Amino acid sequence: MISFEMPKPLVQTSTVVETVAKNMMRPVSRDMDENEHEIPWAYIEFMHTATKALGSSSMAPDETAEKKKEEDPEKKKRPPINYQRLMVMVEMLSWGDAGIYLCTPGGMLGAAAVSAAGTPEQKKRFLSRFTGKEPVFDAMAMTEPQAGSDTSAIRATAVLDEKTNEWILNGEKIFVTAGNKALVDSKGFIVVWASLDLEAGRAGIRSFVIEADTPGCKVTKMEEKMGIRASDTVSIVLQDCRVPYENILGSPTIEKSTKGYKGAMETFDATRPIVAASALGVARAALEFVQEKLAEEGIEIRYGLPRQKMSNLEREVIDMETQLRQAWLLTLKALWMADNKQSNGMVASMSKVKAGKVATVITQKAVELMGPVGYSREFLLEKWFRDAKINDIFEGTGQINLLVVARNILGYRGSQLR
């Protein structure tokens, strides 16, 4: 039966996280933005303690815990909602502050890659650090100066030294979100994408775990950005960086097919709607700001009027509200499908396309409608305008996601629709 009833546990999650967003994020939001590269330790410590208290290593769904539950026949079977919970949390935290949200400790994109492609030993070795005394971060290093959305153009290499049984990694990675926190500010790790054989193209690309303090792996630059300034974005140089043989995720043999590469791409099916959720949080913050300002001025939005009789303000606010809900529902469906182990590649990319676009348009419109109030740094709206834009860029630009959607609906492979 079709239902849009939010499960009770998610309602609770939403309430709890809203308190965090209101009390620990919003009050420091402006300050963190003005002082780029300062680290929101109070928030980090709080979140670390909170997730630890829940017996969890991260906000992300814990596959092993899931399995345990499934094996326990005593426990009443409930529909899985882990990805939906993550959506609620990420949306609310991003409503608080999208930059600070990206500083959340615990397993994020790197851990997701380990969870998706790692062996049980690897999961234990790499993921146990998140439940320790100190907050720990991870990061995903994929983009290179000449390889953005086109990840098949990756030039970083991994060569096996058979004498020592170590991988030797060389190359340069850029735009690594939270790379500094993973490697410098904590004993975390990064997941690096590199080629075993440049001739083999996509089929040769694998991911490797590089832990903090590994010689030959160095953060060389911290970017200064338009928005999400609380979150660090770094360049990393790998120079004869040696990691144990066991740090490769997935099979080291290169097959003719691009199965390994495709497997890596599938992790995006889960992460793209999560980025969408973050975009939605920022957009909601902006929309609520507009609605509050209008209410203060005693301006009522009259729903149900024919467009011929609406004011421009009403038309715009109603459109913003409509589009935000549309994107929210697409995102929910993508993650509901992920929870129910349904193939969600198309809806996942749809949600990212829609949310990325909606968040940029809503924040832009909001600044426009709020005039000098919107443009002023006295309020957070102009910051949300800057924060929102990243969502149409990272985790696949709007255009790349549109390409994924198009291939899906047309049943085309990459070679048929470039």
Place this chain on the structure above:
Amino acid sequence: MYSFTPTEEQQMLLDAVKRYAEGDIRPAAREADEQSELPADLIEKGWELGILQASTPEDYNGFGDYSALTGVLAAEGLAYGDLAASLGVMTPNLFVLPILLAGTEEQKKELIPPVIEMEWKAYTAALIEPKFDFDPLDLQTTAVKKGDSILIDGEKTYVPYATDAEKFLIYANLDGITQAFIVPADAEGLIVGEKQKTLGIHAYPLYSLKLEKVKIPVSQQLGGAEGHPMESIQASWHIGLAALALGVAQAAYDYAIEYAKDREVFGVKVAQKQAIAFMLAEMGTDLEATRLLAWEAAWMLDEGKEGAYKQAFLAYNAAVDMVMMVTDRAVQILGGHGYIREHPVEMWMRNGRGFSTFIGLAMV
């Protein structure tokens, strides 16, 4: 818990609707549009699917509970075949649903069974008025109470099947508030005018209607002497049109995909060009997003959730833009062929533009 899966019963109804829409409506649609006439047997066949009957409680001789959600699912399925025929099949909804949603128990018992027990008959409604900024909550047509009677004066347009009507539900302004009144077709002063010629839905018979001191007993006000709220009726207009827009858009979208994957250009298929593929991706995305919003609004209405009326309006707001965008692009993707009446997309585009105007012409 969230879920996006229809019930088994809903699925069975949807399968039947799909067979009818694809097997009966679609093949008849172009001819109906050209001839400006809907075949009566086509409408009767759609009526026999029992969509409205399934949404009418047993107390009024139906066989189910009212469900906006089931209505939305079925309406989309119908409109996938053709909009004019869907509106034809659903015309009695315009009479029955307001009574079901806002009528007195007596009115329900008296007025609903004769409609839903019989073959399809023209039970219809008159809402729209001939002015550009027509507003259902600010009507020019007036209703004035005089003793035990009500006098209705005004001018209506886009009144479906007015010449064949058994009974009308006529909306008028009573002391500044929109109210509906049950008016027999032979009422004195009720004058059916010209058949209206419109941009789209040529096959759907629409008429103008003049009301000159039409006199009815006070008991014929919907909801009785105390009248009725308009919110649930409005929501049903909004959600009904949103559902039909989904069907029209889905038809155009599917047609455009098929064409684009077949047509060669510069040595590849049209669909292999990003300019076309991206259009299709955006069409598919907005279609799905709008469908979810319409489902959510319908679900909220069924569950009596706070904000349901507003959500229905948002769904309509989304659908109006989505269906225009999708049908326009379908024509664009077919290029010159899209403009030729051999293909259905130009008809769908003309029909698509109507959703901003059709308030009051569909209910679920």
